[in-house]
């Protein structure tokens with residue numbers, strides 16, 4: 475059996491094979507179109523969230539009224555599914571910072587949803603960053619839900635969260651004692667560890683308070699509403715999550731090969747927040763959930779044919795897992811459109827300027843209208859890359875490569891107000907100062923002066939002509 479553990483020989487092998495923090499394929503899309511698809515509004519996310527909360531609270535009231543009658547079962551089924559499954563895509567979207575325009579609102583959803591899912595908020599933020607860096611790369615991705623050869627005994631109990639839920643609770647308790655495993659340390663930055671320990675202690679305290687409530691009341695009712703639904707309501711999260719990557723290729727740098735897009739009906743799409751467009755999400759994580767169907771239509775010509783339904787997905791996944799049970803190296807072959815082989819891949823979606831040296835380490839980078847509000851222009855000078863932005867009437871320039879992985883061009887990112895958001899993990903920088911504004915970025919970008927001379931933009935890059 476292949477070793478899937480992190481911080482292991484498999485990890486070292488993935489690094490040696492160039493699979494860690496590597497450059498991934500991105501389907502070609504125009505910068506204008508990508509920018510318009512990446513717009514977030516508080517209003518749209520608020521409507522979806524209010525509907526979800528209304529359903530959650532309504533089902534909780536029904537559950538309470540129905541207590542210990544025959545209606546308890548269907549009421550618990552609905553409440554549990556909303557609590558233990560539908561909180562997952564809300565957690566996920568707000569973790570990316572793409573649901574609301576406001577970071578505060580995203581965090582207001584992310585932290586309670588983490589609790590509902592038994593996930594440690596900070597730990598999982600970093601775990602998900604790694605999942606996006608190294609999707610289904612063995613030894614690197616902490617979110618592979620089934621190792622090969624797949625065992626039914628590893629999947630089935632998680633319909634009621636038995637293995638995954640108990641693992642996460644045990645891990646939280648361990649973190650509350652200050653003990654973080656080498657596997658978790660492998661993706662957690664040093665500065666985040668004290669926060670993980672503090673959050674774990676707070677979470678364990680709340681769990682103990684719920685248990686104390688049960689003892690005081692002499693009843694298991696509190697557990698029916700909190701903690702319990704993280705288990706008995708987890709089934710839909712597993713059923714939908716199984717379709718994301720299982721059976722597809724491991725260790726490949728193309729989401730079209732290892733991630734599935736399926737069509738779902740509107741009810742499931744609401745419960746799952748459009749995460750059925752999963753390949754699109756992985757390829758362009760800056761696009762919010764509500765724009766994923768439009769993104770799908772935009773790049774469909776470059777993607778494998780989506781599966782038409784959940785049932786069709788399981789018709790593909792189940793035989794694949796049975797086959798991988800006896801032959802773990804077997805993977806579902808996917809047909810990739812031929813034309814895409816010649817397309818630009820990563821970095822294909824950006825406006826670029828043609829710099830011309832004007833002496834003194836300065837470069838003419840175009841006329842002063844060439845940088846439009848909300849757009850980023852990439853400037854390559856020798857082996858350096860810069861990014862130009864217009865915020866209000868002012869033009870700014872920063873280093874063009876994200877300081878997090880040092881391989882991602884910010885010119886393919888998204889301007890959010892006065893910040894630039896990296897297209898890989900949604901980290902953000904202040905455009906004017908270059909300072910980091912959103913994890914996972916921690917290190918500032920260099921900033922450069924841009925002046926207008928006779929209607930031309932001159933970037934004072936401090937470089938000699940290459």
Ligand code: FES
Pocket residue numbers: 876877878879880882896897898899900901902913914915
């Ligand atoms: S590469 Fe991770 S946030 Fe930029």
